[in-house]
Amino acid sequence: MSRWKQFLTADDGPTMVEYALLLGLIVLVSVTTLGGFGTGMHNIYVIISGALP
Numbered sequence: 185m186s187r188w189k190q191f192l193t194a195d196d197g198p199t200m201v202e203y204a205l206l207l208g209l210i211v212l213v214s215v216t217t218l219g220g221f222g223t224g225m226h227n228i229y230v231i232i233s234g235a236l237p
Contacts, residue, residue, distance in 0.1 A: 191199070 191202075
């Protein structure tokens with residue numbers, strides 16, 4: 185746990201680069217996950233609309 189505290193409290197330049205890389209990774213995973221979720225929801229709506237008269 186102390187490693188996380190050290191990571192969060194460090195104020196040097198490389199730490200800002202690490203924060204930027206971490207943020208970029210979080211955004212990439214979020215966009216990919218939400219994109220897949222949207223495609224799955226679209227397929228569900230197509231199946232439901234096809235089953236309705």
